[in-house]
Amino acid sequence: MNKRVAVIGAGWAGCAAAVTLCRQGHKVTLIEASRTLGGRARAVQIQDQLLDNGQHIMLGAYTACLDLMRLLKIDQSKTLLRLPLQMVYPHQTGMQFIAPKLPAPLHLIFALVKTRGLNREDKMALARxxxxxxxMDWKLNQDCxxxxxxxxYEQTERLCRLMWNPLCIAALNTPPERASAQIFLNVLRDSLGANRLASDMLIPRVDLTHLLPEAAATYVKQHGGEVIDGLAIxxxxxxxxxxxxLPELTQERSNSSIFDCVIVATNPDQCARLLGTLRPLSSDDEQFASSEMAFEYEPITTCxxxxxxxxxxxxxxxxxADEPTKNYWGQFIFDRGQLNATQSGLMAVVVSxxxxxxxxxxxxxxxxxxxxxxxxxxxxxxxxxxWTKVITEKRATFSCTPNLKRPTNQTTFRNLMIAGDFTESAYPATLEAAVRSGVMAAKAIV
Structure with missing residues (x-):
């Protein structure tokens, strides 16, 4: 039966949940506290132009994101720059690793052979x-x-410094000395260990709000749903x-304030506060709202x-090559002019x-x-x-540490789900984790 469902939060998880529900035939009300859709991956106004609150790289392995974009009829050739897997440093620094367009795993073998800046010992360690x-099928008996x-596995100091550590920080936004090895292996499995296209790097040409959330909002409206911004629940x-x-919904803002189901797709702190307003049905409910969402966080800065x-x-x-002892903090630089013709001369430098x-x-x-x-x-x-502009998302992601306990989409309250990149997943806090969580929460409604 068609249900009335409220989705609280129009980040990538909330948008994925709303679109999936509409596709199933449910009536959706998508509610966002901000005036801009996208959550922690959204557009901001800087110097009279729309830029992102943080520069992102997606992967060809982001199947849930790419499937959702296809459903929304988003032209990926125009909105994403697809590049082969690469880790290229300036000549003054060293390594140049670029995967050719060959079937897997030949693309990695040839890339390793042709890599400049690594010696024989480094290459042997990488191959090993x-x-x-x-x-091992990318699995550990015990996370570390x-x-x-x-x-x-005796990886060389140079290989760790130029390849593994930067990949870990970029993928998990957590320093390797604290990051989960199993989650890191999961990312490598679905990119390096899969077909060649899965390892491709996808760089957004447009701002993140236009890339997906706005198309999702249009889809919801076209399927008889509502999109309400500027309203905090x-x-x-x-x-x-x-x-x-939802008492905050008035007749001026929505057709109804009563819903058959609710999906809370906010950040973990907001989710815990919202669930904390409910009277626990048992001691488990109270524990769910507090301990399972008590994360430590890692910031991401874009200059x-x-x-x-x-x-x-x-x-x-x-x-x-970031070297904090030299006050060198940048880890990646993006030439935005090569992504968007209207942004010539604009550089985005990421510090995860x-x-x-x-x-x-x-x-x-x-x-x-x-x-x-x-x-x-x-x-x-x-x-x-x-001119310069520094943007820091102080709680960009949770700290992805070994054996971290993350909540499931299901709560102990009937017809109440949660969604977000922090829910139980094989992935770290990424756009892909958010979209997968939103889709799973929506399907759990049925």
């Missing part, structure tokens, strides 16, 4: 790790940290017949640097797990990053930008 991981895993009230009331339109990199993006970097002021951090770029890329013009 990849072979062993496949033999990524650093412990790399040490166990603070209370859930159970009613008769196991239905739910935007606008240069004259003539400034251009030789590639769409480079990996950077940026706790140390954000201890200084935005102005000092931007200056340090500009000096790093000029030195490592060998382009003196990068030492002085026309």
């Amino acid at each position: 790790f990849s072979t062993t991981a496949r033999w 940290t990524v650093s412990e895993l790399l040490q166990r 603070h209370t859930l009230v159970p009613t008769e017949n196991h239905r739910w009331q 935007y640097l606008q240069y004259p339109e003539s400034v251009k990199l030789s590639r769409p993006f480079f990996a950077l 797990a940026s706790t140390g970097a954000i201890e200084q002021s935005h102005a000092n951090l931007a200056q340090a990053i500009m000096q790093q770029l000029a030195q490592q890329l060998g382009i003196p013009e990068l030492a002085q930008a026309l």
